[in-house]
Amino acid sequence: MEILYLSEKKRIALTLDKTLEEIKTRHNYELxxxxxxxxxxxxxxxxxxxxxxxxxxxxxxxxxxxxxxxxxxxxxxxxxxxxx
Incomplete structure (x- = not known):
């Protein structure tokens, strides 16, 4: 949620989709x-x-x-x- 908010406000370069894809490849994160x-x-x-x-x-x-x-x-x- 925070990433989506900051991304839409152009305060960070990350996008929600890119972040979710990255999380799926990691074992130290849990949605x-x-x-x-x-x-x-x-x-x-x-x-x-x-x-x-x-x-x-x-x-x-x-x-x-x-x-x-x-x-x-x-x-x-x-x-x-x-x-x-």
Missing amino acids: VDLDSKILRVAQSFHFPELHDRLILATAKYLGIPVVSSDRKFSAVEGITVIWD
Whole structure:
């Protein structure tokens, strides 16, 4: 979702199609469908950008860290952010 958004805004050179094709060839990525469980978790986050809420909700639901430079993510309880 984030890649699609940034690509359409011309903020990155990647396209969604190219990214999905690349992910299919890698074994260290997993695509996760947004389902009603993740959407319910998203209700608990108060971020103006929907894609940020979905990223946070997915990470919280799966119990995995978020890789992001967005400093607001670090302030969210229950979310671990990885970034240098």
